[in-house]
Amino acid sequence: MEEQYNNLKIGERGAWVSIIAYLTLSALKLIIGYLSNSEALMADGLNNTTDIIVSVAVLIGLRFSRKPPDEDHPYGHWRAETIASLMASFIMMVVGMQVLYNAGRSIVDFRAETPDALAAWTAVGCALVMYGVYRFNCRLALRINSQAMMAAAKDNLSDAWVSIGAAVGIFGSQFGMPWLDPLAAVVVGFMICRTAWEIFRDATHNLTDGFDEQKLMKLRQTIEEIPGVKALNDIKARVHGNNVLVDVVIYVDPDLNVIESHHITEAIEKRMQEEHGIISVHVHVEPWEK
CATH class of the missing domain: 3.30.70.1350 (Cation efflux protein, cytoplasmic domain)
Known part of the structure; x- marks a missing residue:
């Protein structure tokens, strides 16, 4: 049991690394996306803000999970992380729907503008950073044998691919196809909603004592x-x-x-x-x- 509590402490390092990375990258993407008129990069930035929420939820869950059993919780507080993830999935779904609405309205109203190439290179650079975070959390998950940390690491990798997809859409808009930028934002919005659904599905399955x-x-x-x-x-x-x-x-x-x-x-x-x-x-x- 003591080893498990020590692993939870180690797992918090990965959560903090993810939070710091997401805070930095989301601010960078939102600012440059706004200045360069790139909906895809701004959607990617909003995607990272939802990841901040998930990382904070994991961190809070890890903290509460470390509390020892008491009179009201004879089995301990291990499910705190699952409950926090469930709440985070609701927020992610709202953000994803908002991204889809804004991007879809730009396509329907023909308001798509060709963004500056700086937005594309920003997305590429952020993708490389997120791949580094993925490698760090993946090694950490293997070290402490944590499924939750491995899931977070896979989410880091998916975020790197989202940034690559945003970059492709922005680069494509440079060749006379401005609609590719909001289209990439739509893809990002769907990925946010899909991730929210997967977190919700897994959390509710565990909370209702489901097992593979x-x-x-x-x-x-x-x-x-x-x-x-x-x-x-x-x-x-x-x-x-x-x-x-x-x-x-x-x-x-x-x-x-x-x-x-x-x-x-x-x-x-x-x-x-x-x-x-x-x-x-x-x-x-x-x-x-x-």
């Missing part, structure tokens, strides 16, 4: 291979923040004594931690009826 059936099957196979386990009666799993809680009912030889049965449960707990990184396994033992 294929992963559950792998957990079942691991337990069935442990010596002394005659069969599985039932197995359940749910996501609790960055942790997975497993409840399993196994059948063992009825002639085993309490200590021997306990050794089997310890073997299950050890194997689940080594192979799947799960440290919370509740095992109930029942006698195998021949």
Whole structure:
């Protein structure tokens, strides 16, 4: 448990790096996008502002998750990050819809203007910076074995590609096709909405104790291979923040004594931690009826 809390502290570094990068890049994109009349770059800047919200949500969630269990929260506060992500998804969706509305109105009203090439080069430079942030957070996620940090790293990479897409649209508008700039903004708006939906979907799935059936099957196979386990009666799993809680009912030889049965449960707990990184396994033992 202490190792998990230490990993949460390390994970906060990645959140802070993302926040600082997004604050700097979003301000740069919004200012240059406004001065160069580039809707694509401004949309990309707004995309980064939503990423700031997500990063802050992750940071707040990590802070609350570190709180130890208390009388009102006997399982701890691990789901704080999930709740924060859910709230962030609502804000992201609103921003994405606003980007789509503004860009769509420019296309329909034929108000698209050819932006300055500086906007395109700004997008390219920001993409390179975000790729560097992605590499940093990816190494950090592998170091602490954090799915949340790895998801944040993948979001960093997607933001780099969004900037590249914005640059392509701006460069294309330089060749007599000014409508490519707002069209790129529309693409960015859709990507913001898609990301918001994915965060909302995953958060609600976890909060309602949903769990991937294929992963559950792998957990079942691991337990069935442990010596002394005659069969599985039932197995359940749910996501609790960055942790997975497993409840399993196994059948063992009825002639085993309490200590021997306990050794089997310890073997299950050890194997689940080594192979799947799960440290919370509740095992109930029942006698195998021949």
